[in-house]
Amino acid sequence: MAYESQYDQQAPLMAKYECLLFDVDDTLYPLSSGLSKQCTKNIEEYMIQTLGIEESKVSEVNRVLYKNYGTSMAGLKAIGYDFDNDDYHSYVHGRLPYENLKPDPVLRHLLLSLPIRKVIFSNADKVHVAKVLLKLGLENCFDGIVNFESLNPTNKTTDYDENKDSEILGVDNDCSALPKTPIICKPFPDAFEQAFKTANINPEKTLFFDDSIRNIETGKSVGLHTVLVGTSRRTNSCDYALESIHNIREALPELWDANNKSESIKYSGKVAIETTVTA
Numbered sequence: 001m002a003y004e005s006q007y008d009q010q011a012p013l014m015a016k017y018e019c020l021l022f023d024v025d026d027t028l029y030p031l032s033s034g035l036s037k038q039c040t041k042n043i044e045e046y047m048i049q050t051l052g053i054e055e056s057k058v059s060e061v062n063r064v065l066y067k068n069y070g071t072s073m074a075g076l077k078a079i080g081y082d083f084d085n086d087d088y089h090s091y092v093h094g095r096l097p098y099e100n101l102k103p104d105p106v107l108r109h110l111l112l113s114l115p116i117r118k119v120i121f122s123n124a125d126k127v128h129v130a131k132v133l134l135k136l137g138l139e140n141c142f143d144g145i146v147n148f149e150s151l152n153p154t155n156k157t158t159d160y161d162e163n164k165d166s167e168i169l170g171v172d173n174d175c176s177a178l179p180k181t182p183i184i185c186k187p188f189p190d191a192f193e194q195a196f197k198t199a200n201i202n203p204e205k206t207l208f209f210d211d212s213i214r215n216i217e218t219g220k221s222v223g224l225h226t227v228l229v230g231t232s233r234r235t236n237s238c239d240y241a242l243e244s245i246h247n248i249r250e251a252l253p254e255l256w257d258a259n260n261k262s263e264s265i266k267y268s269g270k271v272a273i274e275t276t277v278t279a
């Protein structure tokens, strides 16, 4: 019995991460790159030029949609705009200042030296994700990618309801009245569930890195261990907070020996547990 009790107490120390799950934008590179700001401008231009939304309303409509639906696209589809997903992505991402992203050999080295499976989890389309990883010199650092296309395998059309958009375009902030979006994206739990299924992820053995507090909050609620990136201020929903992804080694040095420990546990059972405790 004494041994059992010791085992139980020590078990949490043995908890290992089998997977590291990374957002891309503003997580693998800093917000100061200006991509995010330009992306917002492009989305607003798309709303005016392609969807015919009144110029004076776009900023506020976009803000409300982004806030309530996680992405502007999800919000636009929810309120009845029907457009081709690929056209939208090439418009809003096509003219981003990718040249601002420089190869990041420090991050590359950190990622490649981590002995844990690494998976990307982004709301962005595959072309954008691939371009960002290429610009940062991180194209071979990940074992899997969950992107817009993985989350939304069919290019579904919206059930258009003419009454839907009047509430939003009038900038009504009552979330309970909002129509449902056909788009699956963070920060909603169904996106996480789908990512877990697609990439074969056990959330309880996974550390999730994202710059969005909303994504982190959902991540925590679905069982992930969480790291908020871009600030050193921790909140209740994040287990760690990193000013920059470059700080990963200082904040989580145990990740680099996780593999050794998990191998020992896997093959040696209780012996390895005792060894680790005394080490």
Ligand SMILES: [Mg+2]
Pocket: 023, 024, 025, 026, 027, 210, 211, 212
């Ligand atoms: Mg992000």
